[in-house]
Amino acid sequence: MTTESFIIITADVAYRPYRIPPRCRKARPVPESFTHHIDIPAVSSDDAPVVAIVPDDRGYLGTARGGDVPMRCFNGQLYTAVLDGENPVVAGSARFPAAVKHTSYENGSFEAMVEAKKQFDGILIVDGNVWKSAEEPHYTIMTMGLGGNHGGTYLELSFFDRGMAGRRFPVTEYDHAVDSAVEFAQKRGDTNSIRMIRETPKVTVLDPTAFKIPTEASRLAGAEDEVRALVAKAAGLLAGPVSRDSLRSVTKLVEEADSLFWQHGLDTVAPTL
Structure with a gap:
């Protein structure tokens, strides 16, 4: 059973709402600030197990020497460690402090708050270390x-x-x-x-x-089904009264089907039996 908790980041958010300063007649951006608490999900390594060891020979995942890095999975999302050189970044350390300052040029406090939270999107704390969401390799x-x-x-x-x-x-x-x-x-x-x-x-x-990227067999089967559906729709339009609009629609459907042939390397698609 997953036991998810949160660590709290205290953000001091500066923004620029429109105010009418004393002895002024027109509103203008005035620097103000507020404090906002940002919740970062935190789990144990048992809840976010390592699902792959990924070679990072080009340093895409942040390794200093392009070594192998673990990839974890939590709630269907993949994560890789945030590194400081070759060492993992610890939550609460200088690289990931519990209190941060954020300056926004937004005029509304809500927009400034959303902007401040965005820098923590995709962050997960695993056994006290910082991990970030990753695309499937x-x-x-x-x-x-x-x-x-x-x-x-x-x-x-x-x-x-x-x-x-x-x-x-x-x-x-x-x-x-x-x-x-x-x-x-x-x-x-x-x-x-x-x-x-x-x-x-x-x-x-x-x-x-x-890992969710389909195998080649599944991908080709899905592409062939899409082609059949497009061809059937085009045939249905041609079966009735033909107009310039219907011909344009048929042309568009054929172009979509042709794109699928090109994208997936299809030669022929057998009709549905």
């Missing part, structure tokens, strides 16, 4: 140049949602991601990239259920 096939070993093909452990969906693979499918990247490199003639692809750092997955 995945493997993605990246290319440079025109192929034929002019540039190259690479398999990257990415923390950003970018590129074509058909070139992204969940961390639970490392071997399949490597094989797909090698096949892609061979098609482009990037044979010099194959050794590097096979040396792509591997995430050690301890709890596969914590």
Whole structure:
């Protein structure tokens, strides 16, 4: 059972409401301040277990030397540690003090309060140490140049949602991601990239259920269902009286279906039996 508590950050918030100063006739921004208490969720390591060990060879997760870092999961959200060099940041320390000052140029106290709280969005305290929310990592096939070993093909452990969906693979499918990247490199003639692809750092997955990016089979099945639904809708519009508006709608539906083919690397989609 999860036992969630909170630590309290005391924020001294300065803002600039419109006031009419003494002996003045017009309102103007006047510096004022108020104190607000911000609750930060705090749990034990048992409630936020480590679900993966992630290689941070490019320092995306803040490691000083690009080492392996643990990734925790709490309430379906992934977290990585906030580090001070190679050491975890402790709640209440100089790096994460219990009292902070925030200066806002908002004119309303509510807006200033929201702004002050925003800097603590995604923060979780685990056994007294500070952790921050993280995007789900995945493997993605990246290319440079025109192929034929002019540039190259690479398999990257990415923390950003970018590129074509058909070139992204969940961390639970490392071997399949490597094989797909090698096949892609061979098609482009990037044979010099194959050794590097096979040396792509591997995430050690301890709890596969914590990761939500679908497998390639699930992703393709979902994309095919979307294409069938778009085609069926277009066919329904063409089955009745045809107008310029209906043709525009059909064109838009076809373009959406074509985009799915391109994004997911589909060749054909079989009709529903």
